[in-house]
Amino acid sequence: MPRAKRGFKARRRRNRILKAAKGFRGKRSSCHAVANEAVQHAWLHMYRSRKQRKRDFRSLWIMRINAAARTVDLSYSKLIGKLNAAGVGLNRKMLAEIAISDPVAFQAIAKA
Numbered sequence: 001m002p003r004a005k006r007g008f009k010a011r012r013r014r015n016r017i018l019k020a021a022k023g024f025r026g027k028r029s030s031c032h033a034v035a036n037e038a039v040q041h042a043w044l045h046m047y048r049s050r051k052q053r054k055r056d057f058r059s060l061w062i063m064r065i066n067a068a069a070r071t072v073d074l075s076y077s078k079l080i081g082k083l084n085a086a087g088v089g090l091n092r093k094m095l096a097e098i099a100i101s102d103p104v105a106f107q108a109i110a111k112a
Helices: 006-021 032-070 074-085 092-099 103-111
Strands: none
Touching: 006 032, 032 074, 032 092, 032 103, 074 103, 092 103
């Protein structure tokens, strides 16, 4: 009786991991056992970085708004406080975009 080698399902599972490891260096791209660990770590970093990217962009927008607000003699927190009190519904992404692309419009918003 020949030994059972798990067949199609196991091969498909292994090949799926090796396909995900394509482009990795050395054995990490060709040996299933090593590639599996590398891919698991890569997926962990991808998952974490998707959350991190949102934090990074928000902090970038805040820095840009703060830099633009300083040109109008305001701090970031004072500017945001004034905008909230005035009922201006612009989010930080749009404020940062306006600050870069149209400084005159940003100054008009900041004065309001």
